[in-house]
Amino acid sequence: MTLMPIGEFARLARLTVKAVRHYDAEGLLVPASVDAHSGYRFYRAEQVRTATTIALLRGLDVPLPVVREVLEATDGAAVAAALARQRERLAAELARREQVLRSLDALLLAPERVQYDVAVAERPPVRLDGVSGRVRADALDEDTGALCRAALESGAVKGREPLVAVFPLDLVDEFSVTVGVPAASGGTVLPGGAWATTLHVGPYAELPLAYTALLEHVRMLGRAVIGPVTETYLTDPGTAAPDELVTRLAVALQS
Template sequence: MTENAVVDVPDRDLLTIGAFAARARLSAKALRLYDRLGLLSPAYVDEATGYRYYRADQVELARLVAMLRQLDMPLARIAEVVAAGDGPAAAELLGTYWADVEARVAGQRTLVGYLRGRLSGRGSEMYGRFVVEMVDVPEQVVITEMRHVPADELPAWIPASLGRLEKAAGECGGIADAPFVVYHAEASMESDGPVEACVPVSDEPTAREWAAAEGRGRQMRVRVEPARRLAYTRITKAQVAYPQILAAYEAVEAWMKREGWEYAGHCREIYFADWETAVAEDAVCDVAFPVKRA
C-alpha cells in the first residue's frame, strides 16, 4: 500500500501526500523534509500506517516555503517568516534577509576584486598604496575584554567592546592612550580568534582594585602590555572594511620581510580617531605588527 492509497481519515477533504504534492508542484520527498524540519506539518498522520494528509489550504504555504528555500534562506529564518503569516511583518522579515544577502554579496564582490589582483601578480602594486613606518610604544596598563568573534561579527563587536571599556576606564584613572584590538588568532569565517579589545588606563592600582571588585562580573580584566616596537601602516575608515584591510596587513608583512624584521607578537589594530564622526577618507586606524630584528 502507498501513501496515495484510499484509507479512512477523519476529514474526507484531506489530500494524500501524493495529491497534495501534485497540487503544490513539489515532491513528496520535499514535503517529508519540510515536515521533519518543522516548516510544514501534515494536517493528519495516520497512527497505524504513518501516512501523511494535508489540507488544500496548505498549498500556498508549501509553495512559500519552497520559494524561500530557493533564496537560500536559513531554516530558522524561514520559520520566522512562516510564523509571521501573510502581511507586512512577514514582508519586512523577507526584506531584512535580502538586505543581508545583498550586503554579503557586495562584500564578496569586493573580495573577488582583491583576490583577482593578488592572483594576477599585482600584489606589489596593491601594497604600494600603503606607507609602513616604525614606532616604539612604552609599557601600558590596559583593561581588556576578550571574546571568540568570527569575522562577520567584528564590525559590531569592536566598537561595542571598546565603548564598554572606555566607559570603565573612567573608573580606572581615565584613558591613557589610543584603544586597540589584538588578534590572538585569525578571525575569519572559519575561525573566531580569540580577539582582545584593549584600552590603556592611567592608574594601575585603581584599575586592579576595580577589576577585582567589578571587572570580573563584566568579563573584563587588567594586564600589563609590554613595551613593543611596531611596524604599522595608517588606513582610512573606508580601508578598515573587509577585505580592503587585508591588503594593509599584507603590505606591512611584505615590508617586514623585505626589511629583515620578524614577528614579535600578535597583530593589532589601533583606533585613534572618533569612528562615529569620521568620514570614509579620514585616517582612523593603524594596522600594526610587533617586530624584532631577524
C-alpha cells in the same frame, strides 16, 4: 478534505520529496495526515502556498527561526516587519560581498594599487583598558564591530578614542579579542620591543590586503613575528565613508 500523497504535493510546490520531509522534520510543513500503518504523508492543496513560502525564504538563506516567525505571524504587519529585517540583512550582506569583490579586483586586476609602507620601531609596553569577548573567524568584522560598540558604551572607554583591538597572531575558529584604549591601569598589556606597522585606508573588508603586505615585509626583513596583532581605528566608521576609514595595523616582532 481532499488529500494528496507527498510526491504529488512536492511536484505542485516544485520541491523535492526530500525537501518536503525536511521541512516536516523542522516543524514548518507538517502533513495534514500520516497513515498509521505505512507512515505515508498526505498534504492538502492549501499547503502548497506554505511550502512555496518556505522555499523562497530558504533560497535567500533566511534562518529557520525567521521562516517560522513569518509562517506563524498573525497579521500582515508582523510579516512585513520580519521581511523588512531580512531585507536589511541581505542588503548588508550584499554590501559586504561587493567589498570583497573590490578587494579581489585590487589584488588580482590592479596589484599596483595594493601598496603599503611598513615601518619597524621600538616601543614601550602599553596597557589597555577595555572589554574582551569571543570572536568567530567566519564573522570577524561583525563580532569585532560588536566588541567595539560594547567598548564605546563602557564607562572606562566611553569618549576616549581611538580604539585598539588586540588579536592573536594565528586565527582559529573562535578566539578572544580585547578592544580598549591606552590606560595606566589597564588589564591588557601589549609587550614592549620591536613592532612593525602600516596604515590601511579603505573599508575594513580590505584589511587582509594590508595584513599580507605587513607580514610579507617582515618576512622579507628576516624578522620573526610573535604577536599579538593590533588594529587601531583612527577614524569613526559612524561618520567616515568606507573609502575614508584609516586603520593602523601592528604586529609584535621577536627581539
